[in-house]
Amino acid sequence: MNSNFKTYILKATTASDCKELEVIQSLWSGYGEIVRYSLEGSAYVTAVVKHIDLRAEGKHPRGWDTDISHQRKVKSYEVETYWYEYWSAKCSADCKVPKYLGGYAEKEQQWIILEDLDIDYPLRKQELTLMEVRACLKWLAHFHGRFMNFEPTGLWEVGTYWHLATRPDEWELIEHKQLKDAASRIDEVLNKANYQTIVHGDAKLANFCFSEDGKVAAVDFQYVGGGCGMKDVAYFLGSCMSGDECEMYEKELLDCYFRELRIAVSPSIDFDALEQEWKGLYRVACTDFMRFLLGWMPTHQKINDYNLKMVKEVLSKL
Structure with a gap:
């Protein structure tokens, strides 16, 4: 020592x-x-x-x-x-x-x-029940609500470890031409959302700790910074659920997140406008992460039919 x-x-x-x-x-x-x-x-x-x-x-x-x-x-x-x-x-x-x-x-x-x-949080999980997924979404919702519209002073201007501006090498290797060409536009859509918060930036299952009575804490804040909260939600759900599970429970789990976010945000926030904007950006956030994966490890198991279908849908609407 x-x-x-x-x-x-x-x-x-x-x-x-x-x-x-x-x-x-x-x-x-x-x-x-x-x-x-x-x-x-x-x-x-x-x-x-x-x-x-x-x-x-x-x-x-x-x-x-x-x-x-x-x-x-x-x-x-x-x-x-x-x-x-x-x-x-x-x-x-x-x-x-x-x-x-x-x-x-x-x-x-x-x-x-x-x-x-x-x-107080001695448990680490390799897989989650739906109740535990909801507990993590509650954590994310209260984190995003707490820091809604905060400037990321001293943090990453744009949070998440896969942010496009910090990943030029991976972008160069993307073989999906349409996604590669649209990468900067996808990044811009997320960065110019009206409602911005502080995102955890690496909200995978491994960075959550669990108490015996179902409470949750989070660690590892190397990529914390400004951004749309859907980036954390999309990445978290992809880290702990299969493509089929994400497709099956997407609406239910997003509704759970937004119920908690409504509780967490300041009353001065127009929550209906926030919810409408962010729900529309969930699949954009998923596509943004797929952009990173397709350059970093194109054989990754998270590049599945569900995510590729979302990529196709998002690209068609840009």
Whole structure:
């Protein structure tokens, strides 16, 4: 353990001592690791530390080791640090995130110290029941409602890790000519929606934590930023449901999301106008993500008949 970091974490958590308990996971492309620490003499029994080491050369599992990729990662960690320090405390209990306990930086390394969600949200899921899907949609709705019309100061101007402007290499490799040609138009439609919020940006199933009584929290805010909330919803549903399930439950689950969003937004928002606009953008958001996948991994299992049918429909209406 870096001695300067140890001094800092003891001060930040008012602990008398700390010990590394386990490495929870390595960061994508080898940029560090997430570690659980035990704390003695602190109000926190444990804490989770995201240790980012930019000295390491990123090794992408699919070979996307470019300068663009590296710079995107560097910015993503800057954004995540800013999110936890200046934004995370604004979240309500209905869009629970880890409490920020402190942050330390030294040359090309940084450490983000966070509340350990395992205490109250110990469950991780590989697949979800419909009730659990609804719980995650509730989290997203309250997150989007909380930050409706906020400027993404210090975050990505346009959130999500697949945003077109940050993915020129993947765009170049798209073989679907009509979609490739329409990519900038699709991006523009989403970016110019009248109703904008802060999006999580990587709202996949793996980034949700569950309590024993069905509550939900979310982690991993590297790609948090401005955008239409349908981007998060489209990506989340695709991450935890098959194409057939998405097609079968699309209306029911969107209705669930918008019921919660109505509760979450400020009364000053014209909710009927918001709902009408965003429902019309759901399939556009799905198509935007397909644009990324078709360049990044054209054999991906999420490129299914349901999604390709949506792509065709959206392209026909542009």
